[in-house]
Amino acid sequence: PLSYAVSLLGMPGLTAYVGIVDIGKAQAGETVYISSAAGPLGQVAGQIAKQRGCYVVGSAGSDDKVDFVLSLGYDAAFNYKTTPDGIQAALETHCPKGIDVYFDNVGGETLDAVFMVMNKGARLALCGMISTYQSDDPYRLGNMFMAVRKTATMTGFVIYDHFPQKMPAYISQMGQWLAEGKIRYQDATVEGLDNLPEAFIAMLSGQHGLGKCVIALPEAAKP
Structure with a gap:
């Protein structure tokens, strides 16, 4: 589809690739958590992590979106708006081995919860804070001390710093995955x-x- 030029094969797709591969350095057997998993970045990030042999968990804001995320091959997913005991409890349930890589699209309460569930040496790729964009009183992180205790790496990034040098490799790899039927996108x-x-x-x-x-x-x- 022509729309892929501004989505899967454009900036969103490349952002997901850089976040998972270059910043998150996701490795086979690790647990990767992705917020806003049904969005333009989350769809791609989760499937890239699966191609790298990771256990992938996503969250989304409706049951229909959760079903869609699971259809993409995510190992687990939950509705962050209706989880009965809060986001941290949901992460503890769905990420029983802890979180090694977090691809952050939303910031706020979700990021704060990740601090409490992440493993030692976790890598956090921070590319968006959409939960705070419209707030006059942004969420104040209370658990950031865990980044020190868990020796975590938090890296904020803007995709234009990685474009165009990363785009050829991404297009080549994603083109191969698409040809092999390994990637779905909507x-x-x-x-x-x-x-x-x-x-x-x-x-x-x-x-x-x-x-x-x-x-x-x-x-x-x-x-």
Whole structure:
């Protein structure tokens, strides 16, 4: 699909690849946790981690999204909005061996919970804090002392620092996986620029659907 140019084979896909492979350094047998797992980055990050032989756990904001994440091959997933005993308890249940790599899309309470469940030497790839973007009173981390106790590495990154040098290797590898049928991906397509404002608001609130929010232009508007 043409939309892959701005999703799976574009910035979101490369971000997932760099986060899991270069920053997270995920290795076979390790436990990888990915927040916002049904989103444009989470879909790809989880499947890349599976290709590397990891045990992969994801979280999402609805039961339908959880089902979708599991259909991608995640080993476990949970709805962070309805987990009865909180995010930390859910992570302890679904990551019984602890967390070795965390791909962070949301920050806030979820990141704070990861601090309490991560293993010694854990690697945290920080690429987004969407849970705090619209808040006038952002969540204050209370468990960050565990990063010292667990000798964890936290690395914030912006994909433009890795582009274009990483893109050729990513396109080559992802192209091979796609040809072999090892990767699935879904975009959320919205028709017409008139619907862009509503789509943007829905994206920030997690209501836009699965994957990258792509605006499709009518045929008459295309060059």
